[in-house]
Amino acid sequence: DAKTTQPNSMESNEEEPVHLPCNHSTISGTDYIHWYRQLPSQGPEYVIHGLTSNVNNRMASLAIAEDRKSSTLILHRATLRDAAVYYCILSPLNNAGNMLTFGGGTRLMVKP
Amino acid sequence: DGGITQSPKYLFRKEGQNVTLSCEQNLNHDAMYWYRQDPGQGLRLIYYSQIVNDFQKGDIAEGYSVSREKKESFPLTVTSAQKNPTAFYLCASTVQGTGGQPQHFGDGTRLSIL
Numbered sequence: 001d002a003k004t005t006q007p008n009s010m011e012s013n014e015e016e017p018v019h020l021p022c023n024h025s026t027i028s029g030t031d032y033i034h035w036y037r038q039l040p041s042q043g044p045e046y047v048i049h050g051l052t053s054n055v056n057n058r059m060a061s062l063a064i065a066e067d068r069k070s071s072t073l074i075l076h077r078a079t080l081r082d083a084a085v086y087y088c089i090l091s092p093l094n095n096a097g098n099m100l101t102f103g104g105g106t107r108l109m110v111k112p
Numbered sequence: 113d114g115g116i117t118q119s120p121k122y123l124f125r126k127e128g129q130n131v132t133l134s135c136e137q138n139l140n141h142d143a144m145y146w147y148r149q150d151p152g153q154g155l156r157l158i159y160y161s162q163i164v165n166d167f168q169k170g171d172i173a174e175g176y177s178v179s180r181e182k183k184e185s186f187p188l189t190v191t192s193a194q195k196n197p198t199a200f201y202l203c204a205s206t207v208q209g210t211g212g213q214p215q216h217f218g219d220g221t222r223l224s225i226l
Contacts, residue, residue: 032212043116043202043217044155051212087154091212097162098143098206098213099170102154 004088009107012078020073020106022088027068030093034100035062035073037084044087044102047073051093083110114139118203118218124226125190125197133188133221135203142208144186145215148172149200158201161186162208190223198224 005023012018024033032051036044048055048062050071055062061074075082087105091098116137125131137144143162147155157170161180175194180186186205190197200222204215 034214036215041220041222043118043204043220044215045217046214049212049214093212097160097168098208098215099145099157099160100155100215102147102156104152104154 004090004103006086006088006103006106008104009109011109011111012075012082014080014110014112015077018075018078018082018108018110020075020086020088020108021070022072023070024088024090025069027090028092029068031090032093033062033064033068033071034089034091035060036087036089036100036102037082038087038105039081039084047086049091078108078110080110080112083108116203116205116216116218118201118221120221121219123221123223125223126226128192130189130191131223133190133201133203133223135186135188135218136184137186137203137205137216138184139205139216140183141205141216142183143206144180145204145206146170146176146178146186146188147202147204149202149220155202158188 034049035047038044050062063072085105119134145160146158159178161167177189203218206213206215
């Protein structure tokens with residue numbers, strides 16, 4: 001299975017943009033890139049996913065490199081509520097069981 | 113509101129006791145999952161079910177059992193054979209399909225040993 005690599009932690013100031021990187025150099029052509037986040041003592045929350053093109057939704061933007069070997073989750077204006085662990089996960093198109101493999105993620109700290 | 117409900121929020125187990133964690137969803141999702149999370153770690157898959165009356169083992173199924181008698185419900189039993197059950201347990205569901213489908217998670221059950 002293709003693996004992802006993320007920094008253990010990052011810091012951001014409130015109301016500034018945050019760019020969370022993810023490397024997935026062994027990604028296959030049919031792997032979706034998913035992002036979830038987990039607030040303390042809660043279950044993970046779906047943030048965004050994409051295949052080849054950049055994606056935007058109300059929560060965040062996903063920028064995918066042209067060679068698809070890396071991606072970046074962009075939070076446009078960080079708030080204190082965005083402090084969480086962010087997971088970047090690859091999920092194959094033919095993943096009939098739709099199983100997700102979670103790594104350690106990036107712990108985002110937001111300073112007021 | 114549609115969602116996943118896990119209960120109880122906190123659970124304590126005595127030595128040699130089986131305990132059952134509840135997971136109910138009203139999202140009309142076909143597939144359901146159980147994950148275990150240890151402190152500071154990512155989630156690990158215990159069991160999953162893609163359809164009623166069928167389920168498959170995940171990466172760490174030993175010491176656990178599940179059933180899927182109804183589409184909405186996927187209870188997890190932590191048996192006495194699970195020697196280190198203290199963890200945060202998360203249930204998830206998704207529509208059946210390909211890898212592009214996001215999973216929806218409950219708020220978890222925290223299990224501790226007395």
